[in-house]
Amino acid sequence: MNQPQVVSPNSGRGPDDEPDSPTRRLRHAFLHHLFYTQGKFPALATKTDYYLALAHTVRDRLLQRWISTANEYTKNGSRTVAYLSAEFLMGPHLGNNLINLGLFDDARKSMSELGLNLDDLLYEEEEPGLGNGGLGRLAACFIDSLATLEIPAVGYGIRYEFGIFHQTLVDGWQVEKTDKWLRYGNPWELARPEWSVTVKLGGHTERMQDNSGQLHVRWVPNRTVLGVPYDTPILGYRNNTANTLRLWKAEAPEAFDFAVFNRGDYQGAVNQKVVSENLSKVLYPNDEHVEGKELRLAQQYFFVSCSLQDMLRIMKTQHVPLHEFHEKFAVQLNDTHPAIGVAELMRLLTDEHQMHWNQAWDITRKTFGYTNHTLLPEALERWPLELFKRVLPRHLEIIYEINARFLDEVRQRYFGDEARVTRMSLIEETGERYVRMAHLACVGSHAINGVAELHSELLKQDVLKDFHEMWPAKFGNKTNGVTPRRWIALANPRLTRLISGAIGEGWIKRLEELRQLEPFALDPNFRAGWREIKRANKRDLSDVIRKRCGVAVDPSSMFDVQVKRIHEYKRQHLSALHIIGLYHRLKTNPNLEMTPRTFIFGGKAAPGYWMAKLIIRLITSIGEVVNRDPAVRDKLRVVFLPNFSVTNGQRIYPAADLSEQISTAGKEASGTGNMKFAMNGALTIGTMDGANIEIREQVGAENFFLFGLTAHEVATVRGNGYRPQDYLDGNAELREVISLIRHGYFSRGDGELFRPLVDSLVNHDPYCLFADYQSYADAHERVGTAYRDSEDWTRMSILNSARSGLFSSDRTIAEYCRDIWNVQPVQVPILSHEDVRV
Ligand code: H53
Structure with missing residues (x-):
């Protein structure tokens, strides 16, 4: 990196400066922070120092909005959304904050005047990876949209010291490295120890x-921990709103036990600190798979209790009476991870504030809304009763009480239907006994929603059928969305310029306005510009691929991308089988006309999910063979980009031609990557699953490559005793593919390596890859043909973007506000410190 030309904070003048231009002020503030926050001068400064100096410069500009917002909400006692989520996958803050402040271009200019490159500095930020995948990233998009829509809101979660692991590839296998995101400090957060709370x-x-004969329950815990809030401001897009993401860190009430120390037990003296801090130490790296660990339940309870206690504190400072809790706060449960909140609010109101049960229950039910994100049985949380009792003895009693009253209601409604009572109970009693968290969430909430139309329907028909029959009005659908600020404006600046040049900038806040692009799909000049941008983005990604994977890929080949968590239901291995099929075709017919394709994969496997890790190994193995084979290398490339993250996603989505959304129908609740791809002009090859269905409806069936069984057909095929072997017998190419893997073609002759994968497919194929193989291969043929007509492909690409407006998280959040939260925007006037009297 070039050295800055300027070394004194007082001489921050660039070459052709107006005295009070924004770039000059930024430069000045930047150098100020380099000196007085980082304590560095250019000769000693590292890239991280420069990043931190710029981050602090931007933070100063956030704080005024943050204070103004807090002041306005407090003054008005505004009704507030509390979004409870065990995960917030925020991605780097600096670039996003610059976009939302409208300072991105000024920052670039002022940095370049100092001889620094803004992109290099942005790249220095270690992203807070406090989430696994879709669910955590959705929470991040939601708080962005809440601030943009000027809705008073707090995101409550856990400040994990170690977020999602860093994925590396060693000999083609995933190897996990600890994520030390706090290593160089976090300039975006402010600790608020004065608002710490105690958790039992x-x-x-x-x-x-x-004395009056009233019975009181006292919970005598065997330990307590302190929850310390760390606040991060969340800016709205070009408004004055800065909401708060409040993440809890666990600490010991006493860092050091002197009584124990004085007895000579030095280890024991710090033990409590270690045990307490474990609560917020690490994010469980499983997506859609519960592990049933005691520490995980304790984590969930910890952050939920801290958050509800925090809401009670806020009510007190704003003089809101306790019985108005549900009027002050709308609390949303992001999946069942925070569902213990139902029992905790009951405990706080009844045990700690002596409220009568019926009133407390009425308030609790009016407070909570529950979003379900999955139909997969292995993702539905249930806690063994013994474990639950060990961690939360009082909550178990409360849950029994809720259950007794609830089951009375069920018996009254469905006289004599004891089978239904057993099915609906909050406690599973067949075999080992469990607490069913989804049932607790349903009973304790006034609204229950799924995250895409199909998913919400299947919830009603299947997983939550009994609850829907009992309370149909509680159920609704809120199709997911993603924020166009991060996923277009920040990730794809070239496209942003082109679009804004054509239709103005309104689309960034009102994504439906992208529809105005439709006529441009027929304009050859616009199409040429669109194509050139995709090409430039692909060139950028090719550079990344060359550096990280050592593979040269051709930007004029079709970039066919599948990035998401690795899971059998998402079927990365279906794509792998198909690539082998293409390879086989090319080897047997070297003159075959084929659209050159680069297959790009990315995604993490849960460390304990062996089959997912083997799928990664299969993909990297195919890459090793195919990329080295001169007979096919002009037509096929296969790369696995390590460590898929928000940061990497920002480079990948804008460079994709084809988006692979190929889950078994009925398994992917929604998907949100599918939306990011479409917005950035990728066409989708996909099944009738999750939000794919709505994407296809929006962009038009003729601009979408559909294949595979529907959810209903999958159920029928499986119900009729699905036999994968039949499909294998009927498909010559598929047989060749399986035979190549079996004979070790991709594992240097080792026929054992992929045996578990192959055996699982041939004998069970729980996700129906074989049933969908031919249909998938046929759809790919159509893709290949379509891509060769580059004018028409570009037209379809533009239409995909133009018709993706529905998938803005602003639309999703507006629906939650209207149908579930009943909350209104609050406009924030800017407050200057000169206006304040102490
Ligand atoms: O939530 C996303 C969906 C996606 C679904 C995902 C999800 C998790 O990432 C983790 C747990 C869980 O129950 C669901 O798989 O389909 O788009 C946001 O709703």
Whole structure:
């Protein structure tokens, strides 16, 4: 990196400066922070120092909005959304904040005047990877949209010291490295130790009567931990709103136990600190798979209790009476991870504030909304009763009480239907006993929603059928969305310029306006510009691929991309089988006309999910063979980009021609990557699953490559005793593919390596890859043909973008506000510190 030309904070003048231009002010502030926050001068400064100096410069500009917002909300006692989520996959803050402040171009200019490159500095930020995948990223898009729509809101979660692991590839296998995101400090957060709260765990309960004969329950915990809030401001797009993401860190109430120390037990003296801090130490790296670990339940309870106690504190400072809790706060449960909140709010209101049960229950039910994100049985949380009792003895009693009253209601409604009572109970009693968190969430919420139309329908028909029959009005659908600020404006600046040049900038806040692009799909000049941008983005990604994977890919080949968590239901291995099929075709017919394709994969496997890791190994193995084979290398390339993350996603989505959304129908609740691709002009090859269905409806069936069984057909095929072997017998290419893998063609002759994968497919194929193989291969033929007509492909690409407006998270959030939260925007006037009297 070039050295800055300027070394004194007072001489921050560039070559052709107006005295008070924004770039000059930025430069000045930047150098100020380099000196007085980082304590560095250019000769000693590292890239990280420069990044941090710029981050602090931007932070100063956030704080005024943040204070103004807090002031306005407090003054008005505004009704507030509390979004409870165990994950917030935020991605780097600096670039996003510059976009939302409208300072991106000024920052680039002022940095370049100092001889620094803004992109290099942005790249220095270690992203807070406090989430696994779709669910955590959705929470991040939602708080962006809440701030943009000027809705008073707080995101509540856990400040994990170690976020999602860093993925590396060693000999083609995934190897996990600890994510040390806090290593160089986090300039975006402010600790608020003054608002710390105490959380109890374990122990037992006692009952006693007061003088009036009233029974009181006392929870005697066997340990307590302190929750310390760390706040990050979340800016709206070009408005004055800065909401708060409040993440809880667990600490020991006493860092050091002197009594123990004085007895000579040095280790024991710090033990409590270690045990307490474990609660917020690490994110569980499983997506859609529950592990049933005690620490995980304790984590969930920890952040939920901290958050609800925090809401009670806020009510107190704003003089809101307790019985108005549900009027002050609309609390959304992001999946069942925070569902313990139902029992905790009951405990706080009844045990700690002596409210009568019925009133507390009425408030609780009016407070919570529950979003379900999955139909997969392995992702539905249930806690063994013994474990639950060990961690939360009082909550188990409360859940029993809720259950007893609830089941009375069920018995009254469905006289004599004990099978239904058993099915709906909050406690599973067949075999080992469990607490069913989804049932607790349903019973304790006034609204229940799925995240795409098909998913919401299947919830009603299947997983939550009984609850839907009992309370049909509680159920609704809120199709997911993603924020166009991060996923277009920040990730794809070239496209942003082109679009804004054509239709103005309104689309960034009102994504439906992208429809105005439709006529441009027929304009040859516009199409040429569009194509050139895609090409430039592909060139950028090719550079990344060359550096990270050592593979040279051709930007004029079709970039066919599948990035998401690795999971059997998402079927990365279906794509792998198809690539082998193409390879086989090319080897047997070297003159075959084929659209040159670069297959790009990315995604993490849960460390304990062996089959997912083997799928990664299969993909990297195919890459090793194919990329080296001179007979096919002009037609086929296969790369696995390590460590798919928000940062990497920002480079990948804008460079994709084809988006692979190929889950078994009925398994992917929504998907949100599918939306990011479409917005950035990729066409989709996909099944009738999740939000794919709505994307296809929007962009037009003729601009979407559909294949595969529908959810209903999958159920029928499986119900009729699905036999994958039949499909194998009927498909010569598929047989060749399986035979190549079996004979070790992709594993240097080792016929054992992929045996578990192949055996699982041939004998069970739980996700129906074989049933969909031919249909998928046929759809790919259509893709190949379509891509060769580059004018028409570009037209379809433009239409995909133009018709993706529905998938803005602004639309999703507006629907939650209207149908579930009943909350209104609050406009924030800017407050200057000169206006404030202490
Ligand atoms: O949530 C996304 C969906 C996606 C679904 C995902 C998800 C998780 O990432 C983790 C747990 C879970 O229950 C669901 O798989 O389909 O788009 C956001 O709703």
